[in-house]
Amino acid sequence: MRAGIGRRSLQYLFAYLFVLVALYPIVLMVSSSVKTNAEIFTSPLALPKTFSLDTYRKLWEVVPFADFLMNSVVVSVTSVLLITVTSAMAAFYLARFSYRWTGLLYFFFLLGLMIPIKLGIVPLFLLMKKLGLLNSLWSLILIYTASGIPISVFILTGFFRTLPVELEEAARIDGCNHFQVFWRVLLPLIRPALGTVVIINFIHAWNDFFFPLIFIQDEALKTIPVGMMVLFGEYETDWSLLFAGLTLSALPMIAVFLMASRQFMEGLTAGAVK
Template sequence: MKIGVGTRVWQYAVFTVFAFIGLYPVLLMLLSSLKTNIDIFKNPISLPKSINLDSYHKLFDQLPYFEYVYNSVFVTVVSVAIILVVGAMASFYIARFNFKWNGFLFFFFLLGMMIPIKLGIVPLFMLMRSLNLLNSVGSLICIYTAIGIPISVLILTGFFRTVPSALEEAARIDGCSDFGILWRVIIPLMRPALGTVMIINFIQVWNDFFFPLIFIQEETRKTIPVGMLTLFSEYSADWSVLFAGLALSSLPMILLFMLASKQFMEGLTSGAVK
């Protein structure tokens, strides 16, 4: 069935409108970071009269912004790496080894998605205090890993079950161990699924505000979302500096999605078309 030229024009017009709606807040954030606070209040949606980088200079002078960036990068990279490793091994076990407790084990991981972890914030706080992890990025890594593993197991188990078992049998004939099969045969075929898991967890960890606010008190150990809270005073806020910090903090997510968007889309649509 061929699509007419008029229909295609309408489709592109609708897609353009939705793209503009989605990109407009990002554009407004970038433009506001180049304005002064007075210009932001007078003309919030207008173009800046001139390129003003004072807000970025103030950001680096007033806040230990690079320490915030380092903390966010360290927590995010370590958490996502652990989630990918543990999630891949657990999913491979559930999908490929038939034991009587596999169904219960899979349901046990899914419980992590059904029960909101924020309901247990008091026991979590007491646990981190007993482990001497309060005011440490280690507490954030533990929590984000626990949050990310259930959805990772859910996604990766489904993908593992779509991989033909004949590939594993051929690898075993060649003398490959179970770990070798996972690392050398299955993982290269699972890049779309792994890319999907990586992006989902990266965005969740990078943007999280709640847990760093609870577990981190020292200024130099804060992540970007909590560190930017310093710009809010009791009666006012330095909006230009705030927008500058938000603009810089959004760059890693934009770059990650640009680099891994192909794998992400393949992971979302895999299995939808026979």
């Protein structure tokens, strides 16, 4: 029994150490956001000597951070909604309907996991130019949706296949059609997978720097990762403003994870216990 208690204490010790290591960069980022540049360079690991929110107020005055924030929210939320809806319907079809082309169609989605979308940046740029979507948020939304559907279909198809077919049969006996079976019966049962899909794709769209840099030129349409680049000067950088922007940009991701964390954890552990 003592051996079991000692093993459990050791596990908790490692868990607490891991939490401290994981949270320390966040604490350092937040504390640096309320420091001056001189404090950041002289005592980067120490807590701030004085607490002031002047840096955050200055951030909104120096750069159009409100525009950057709104653009990131619009792109990320719209992309996640499109990915979730289309992927859920495609996964339901692949998991529950068996035709000659079903396996080929599933392999087509899996190709999206094997081929990096950045390899097609030149054709994508020409496509967006012909569609008139350059320097538009819709170019980012469509690209994030296309790049997020393969992994989402892969995750959701696996979850749909674990659900018993008897549930659908009982629903059809009660008069439900295919869409009602999908919407009312099966979709509520795959909330863990939906939470996983939402978190993965939201973080990808929110943090992406590459595609906004290529497709967006207008300052008012830039997202946070690209917009914050204006804080990097040629000869000097206001690091306190930069850390303040990073802190504010991290808040939506933390909020999304907290809202969907339960479903996300259930999605990760699904199948571990039969």
